[in-house]
Amino acid sequence: MLNILSILTGLVALIFVIPGVVPLLGWLNWLALPIAIVGLIIGMLSSKNTGRNINLVLIVIAIVRGSILGGVL
Template structure:
């Protein structure tokens, strides 16, 4: 059950990360980070790895995008 919740929170944060790739919409990644962290915690508490891995990928993608844009753009 926790794995399903982790995947769902990962998909919600992915909704914010995808538009955050566009220039001047990088602020959306700041909204995705806390959601993906919650999903990561749920994935760690789960017995399966799919939700945890999804949220790790989303977190890495959002952090890299924010670092390329200087954290704002």
């Protein structure tokens, strides 16, 4: 059950990360980051790794894209 909740949390974060890759919408990555971290914590409590891995990938994408030009652009 926690794995499904972690996957759903990751999908919500993905809704913010995808448009955050577009120039001038980089600030969306900073909104997605806390959501993905909560999903990561939930995924770590689960016995399966799928939700945790999805949120780890989203966190890496959000940090890399958010750090480019300070996350403003």
